[in-house]
Amino acid sequence: MVPIEHYIIFSTILLVIGLVIILIKRNVIMILAGVELILNAANINLIAFSQNDPNLSGQMMTLFVIVVAVAESAVALAIVYQIFRHQGLSDLDQLNELKG
Amino acid sequence: MFSALGILFAKNVVHAVFLLVMVFLGIAGVFIISNAEFVGVTQIMIYIGGVLILMMFGIMLTHRIDGKRLESENRRVVIASLLGLGLLVVLLYPIKDGFPLFNFTESTESNFTVTEQIGIHLMTTELIALEVTAVLLLMALIGAAYIAGLNLKKKHGTD
Numbered sequence: 107m108v109p110i111e112h113y114i115i116f117s118t119i120l121l122v123i124g125l126v127i128i129l130i131k132r133n134v135i136m137i138l139a140g141v142e143l144i145l146n147a148a149n150i151n152l153i154a155f156s157q158n159d160p161n162l163s164g165q166m167m168t169l170f171v172i173v174v175a176v177a178e179s180a181v182a183l184a185i186v187y188q189i190f191r192h193q194g195l196s197d198l199d200q201l202n203e204l205k206g
Numbered sequence: 207m208f209s210a211l212g213i214l215f216a217k218n219v220v221h222a223v224f225l226l227v228m229v230f231l232g233i234a235g236v237f238i239i240s241n242a243e244f245v246g247v248t249q250i251m252i253y254i255g256g257v258l259i260l261m262m263f264g265i266m267l268t269h270r271i272d273g274k275r276l277e278s279e280n281r282r283v284v285i286a287s288l289l290g291l292g293l294l295v296v297l298l299y300p301i302k303d304g305f306p307l308f309n310f311t312e313s314t315e316s317n318f319t320v321t322e323q324i325g326i327h328l329m330t331t332e333l334i335a336l337e338v339t340a341v342l343l344l345m346a347l348i349g350a351a352y353i354a355g356l357n358l359k360k361k362h363g364t365d
Contacts, residue, residue, distance in 0.1 A: 111301055113236075113240070114301055115298060115301070116236070118294065118297045118298055119294070120229075121297075122290045122291075122293055122294045122297075123290075125289075125290055125293065126286050126287060126289075126290040129282065129285075129286035129289065129290075130282065130283055130286045130287075135223075135261060135264050135265055136222060138261070138264075139222065139223070139226050139261070142226070142253075142257065143226075143229065146229070146230070146233050149233070149237075149245075149249075150233060150236060150237075153236070153237050153240055153242045153245060154240060156242075157240045157241040157242065161327070162320070162323055162324060162327060163327075165242050165244070165245050165320075165324060166324070166327055166328070166332050166335075168242070168245050169245060169248060169324075170335060170339055172245075172248060172249065172252055172253075173252075173339050173342075173343060174339070174342070175257070176252055176256060176257060176343070177342060177343050177345075177346030177347070178346070179257050179260060179261075180260060180346055180347060180350040181346050181349055181350045181353070183260055183261070183263075183264040183350070184349075184350040184351070184353040184354040185353055186264060187264065187267050187354050188353055188354060188356060190267070
């Protein structure tokens with residue numbers, strides 16, 4: 107059985123990579139990918155701490171987190187698509203007007 | 207993990223999304239080896255089957271098709287990297303002597319497998335959360351379809 111520190115280190119590294127992607131990238135879709143990475147880091151921690159729990163509440167929480175992440179990414183991609191059709195760009199630094 | 211670093215360094219957006227597939231497969235493997243087979247399979251089905259297809263569509267729809275490579279530029283690399291390294295050190299510093307809570311006794315084996323147990327919990331203790339999640343998912347999908355179709359409806363109305 108894998109010691110729990112390894113799970114924590116792995117999920118911390120994933121979280122930091124996701125955060126750096128969000129900070130660095132200028133493309134909106136890459137920023138969404140960073141958000142997904144951060145959610146997955148949280149899921150890894152939930153799974154790791156619930157593997158000896160007979161109630162499985164961590165796994166239930168993980169399932170709900172996955173579903174909410176899917177809903178969020180669907181809405182976000184729809185908004186990105188609409189912004190692109192409106193203004194013709196998917197670059198956050200050039201996106202500086204609200205009333206297209 | 208290395209593919210996550212690859213996402214960080216990938217210039218091409220399409221390459222980055224395929225590396226994201228590798229990351230999600232790895233995470234599903236981690237779930238499966240840590241006694242959570244159902245969540246692992248759900249991860250594969252939803253993320254790789256759903257979210258990444260959605261992202262590929264997003265990429266295809268939000269870039270002009272003129273043959274030039276889809277590249278995402280970076281900004282403020284040095285500050286963000288320093289911040290990330292600092293956060294990594296802060297988060298990993300407390301567990302350098304091992305994690306103190308890790309004294310679990312072996313869990314008692316129940317009569318059901320994990321998947322059966324998840325089903326039983328979903329229908330009994332987590333029923334309200336399940337219903338709320340279903341309504342949330344419905345709202346999100348209808349909202350996404352509505353937002354994505356706004357211009358089409360307007361154009362259709364003026365014609």
